[in-house]
Amino acid sequence: MWWMGVRPELVTAVVLSAGTGIQLLCPAIGPGVTLVVLCTFAWLRPARVSMWGLAGAVLLGTAATASTGHWVAAALSVVGALLAWSWGALGRARSARRQAEARRAVLEERARIARELHDVLAHTVSVMVIQASAADDVFDLDPAKARKALRDLESSGREALAELRRFLLTVRSVDDERAGEPQPGLSELDRLARSVSTAGLDVVVRLDSPEPLGRGVELSAYRIVQESLTNTLRHARASRAEVVVRVADGHLLVEVRDNGRGGGRLADHGAGHGILGMRERATMLGGTLDAGPDPAGGFLVRALLPTAQRTTPEDST
Template identity: 45%
Template structure:
């Protein structure tokens, strides 16, 4: 096979292979293709088959000018192998054909790379099999003219097919990776849209309810103002309080979906002061929770509520994914103009086979909702598996400044 395939490494996949080492063909595709084309041109020009299937140096003076032109055209065509792979293959086969059966039939390596490029970069799948048939026919003709053993001819055909198949498999894997990323992005957008729908519903339920109360109280105050001034004052005080609460809701868009058990309730907003009660509840459910650190109170209402909800959702996720018995640590830190919440678990609860299985895959509503809370306040949230097992969630919530209007 030395006559048809000089020792040349096939280039790795150029783009789109996730989680792999990014070699020169990915980092610098044009430069790498230029180097590859030059190397193959030099190999086909100065190397020929010697005794015992060895490769020997061939002086440039021994090469007829027409053959040198064919080699130069085939080598130059390889530079366009990503953008015009089918055309490059046709040029390589056309340049190889006149040299078949002679000592100059060393363009097999160029054809191999061209077949790989057709499998890797060609959109039309019909050209690959046609190119393999043409290359196999050329190898057969070369073998008949040069009286090569049929084993060498068959091996050459297998190598040609393997080059195309490798390129095709890498292309299919890259396409699957792109589709997976698109599906994940679409799912994340769907979850965010669903969360924002819940946000709008919660905003309606809370603010509209309070505005309705203001309307009723204001009407009552107007009707009794002449006969019962004290009652009218009390009604107007209630209007003032409800107005302040509604304005706070509208300005800061706390809109994060309350847990199912609280959607119908309009009681006082929870905060970090209620954290001991929350910890007691999850301990009763079987979670081994410890809380360290603290935050100077009072916090702004929107920050206090969001901090409580993030801790609540994080502990709920630990209980749901890792199960009872999981050791969990909650660290609270007040840092200048912000609050940092860190929730760590060891993922060794009852009934969960592995932490990675519990947390891998598409993002769930819980993490997306917590991130929406943090971003709406101008903060950030990071959640990922821990290297030694378990999960780590860190949220940073600023206590000053205006919340942002959109989430990344």
């Protein structure tokens, strides 16, 4: 059988030929070994290749038994060959499906990690860039204000490192009991707003004390707010943003609106990866997300996330 794994075509041809000769000499022995080899061949090779083995087994087996006048044995030989080949081909198909599912799971996990890293770093780095720019602008005219901006910059950097460590601990964990620190949720929105405010954007959070929600829902809501505020800092030229989070009709409503320019915002996003990422988060939970200019002025991101949460990668981390 070791040779079967190395040269399955050669082994199958030899065994089929030898089996035919044995059946001609001693029909009582039967085609047992031949069928085992045929089944293994169908498992090891795709159907377009193993079909030749099936055809050979049927032709040789039928010729060997029919030549002795045992037509019932010939029919049983054909049925046996078909069953053996089908069993091997089915095993190969199941194995291929499992491998495809494993590859898909790996790709999904890589995408999740990339998305989380983007969310963890993009927001804080954007804030740090603005804080550094502010410190540079007032360094000579107002050293005290520059020092404050630098202290805010240091604080943002430490916060980014802490969140990155927390994320890496979560990625390494196998189950919730070893997940380290919890992922950010709705209770962290005020801290997020204070962080953004240090970059010059006044953020108001209106959180209507939602009922306890699944970790995946809270994390997705937090990331949507975080990405929306990051985009506002980058593109909106806004001075104020409002975050509204409340539960209504079995859904968590998340709205982020600003008073910046709304018309050209989508073009500024290039391919719109930030909005696509937020929409993907909402879709994974069975929700929706819309983003565009607000009729009242500025830009609006609105997400509806079902509170009855489906299983997501964040829940199984």
